[in-house]
Amino acid sequence: MFDPSLITGTLVHYYVTCRREAWLYSRRIHADQWDENIMMGKALAEIKEEQLSQFPFSNLKFDRIGKQRGHYLVTEYKKTMKNPEGAKMQLLFYMWQLKTSLKLKEINGKVISGKKVLFVEGSAENIAKMEALIAEISAFLERPEAPPFHEIPFCKKCGYRDYCL
Ligand code: SF4
Numbered sequence: 531m532f533d534p535s536l537i538t539g540t541l542v543h544y545y546v547t548c549r550r551e552a553w554l555y556s557r558r559i560h561a562d563q564w565d566e567n568i569m570m571g572k573a574l575a576e577i578k579e580e581q582l583s584q585f586p587f588s589n590l591k592f593d594r595i596g597k598q599r600g601h602y603l604v605t606e607y608k609k610t611m612k613n614p615e616g617a618k619m620q621l622l623f624y625m626w627q628l629k630t631s632l633k634l635k636e637i638n639g640k641v642i643s644g645k646k647v648l649f650v651e652g653s654a655e656n657i658a659k660m661e662a663l664i665a666e667i668s669a670f671l672e673r674p675e676a677p678p679f680h681e682i683p684f685c686k687k688c689g690y691r692d693y694c695l
Pocket of ligand 1: 548549550551680681682686689690691692694695
């Protein structure tokens with residue numbers, strides 16, 4: 531079985547967006563590093579880095595964590611929100627990791643992209659959903675080959691499009 535400890539927030543996002551993308555990424559076949567979207571994402575990440583709270587956990591790369599009315603709030607900034615479900619599950623992955631590692635009682639999150647704000651509740655239901663998703667991703671990544679290419683709307687802005695199309 532694929533080692534679940536190797537799963538990252540990015541991988542979760544990719545899996546929710548396109549399973550083929552997640553498989554390619556898991557095999558270290560990296561997307562076009564000169565892709566405009568990837569370059570903008572990197573530039574954004576570098577600007578924020580100085581303001582980030584550093585956390586001593588592997589696979590965690592969210593933007594900010596703070597306390598609000600007695601509970602923890604994780605914030606993730608995104609250049610675009612082309613897939614809100616992917617953004618939500620990526621953040622929920624970080625929340626799940628923090629909650630289980632630090633045994634936090636309550637943790638919530640929000641994803642900010644321009645004027646759009648997406649709240650992610652750290653409810654027991656959502657945490658269970660994340661645990662089920664991690665098991666599903668681990669099982670999926672066992673497959674020896676990438677799933678076949680099917681064009682989807684996300685292909686237009688995907689860094690793997692030169693590889694797939
Ligand atoms: S180009 Fe399309 S099919 Fe290929 S990895 Fe990207 S989203 Fe998936």
